[in-house]
Amino acid sequence: MKLPRFILGDNTDFKDSIFIIHTEFPRFIIDLKDDQIEWLEDVDVENEEEFTEETNTLIKEASEFYDREVQRYQAN
Numbered sequence: 001m002k003l004p005r006f007i008l009g010d011n012t013d014f015k016d017s018i019f020i021i022h023t024e025f026p027r028f029i030i031d032l033k034d035d036q037i038e039w040l041e042d043v044d045v046e047n048e049e050e051f052t053e054e055t056n057t058l059i060k061e062a063s064e065f066y067d068r069e070v071q072r073y074q075a076n
Contacts, residue, residue, distance in 0.1 A: 006065040020062045030062055 009019040009029075017033045027040040037059075045051045 006062055008066065008069050018066070020066055022058060022062060028058075030059065032066065035059075 003023045005022065005024055007021040007023060009021055010017065011019070014031075014033075017031050020030045020032065022028050022030075025041070026043045029038045029040065030036070031038075037055075043051070
């Protein structure tokens with residue numbers, strides 16, 4: 001099965017939170033309420049600067065995904 005790169009999720013146990021799940025390596029979940037990241041696997045960081053840059057890019061892409069999804073919901 002091919003999964004989408006990002007998935008939008010919510011849970012009634014976390015009333016104020018909306019989650020974005022990144023399904024590719026490195027897999028993680030972002031809680032948009034407070035921008036906390038939960039890594040779903042161990043990430044071996046050899047170059048911290050490169051990892052930070054990659055993480056920032058992924059967070060930006062996740063945010064753009066969320067904005068796009070909200071626009072699509074509002075358009076329907």
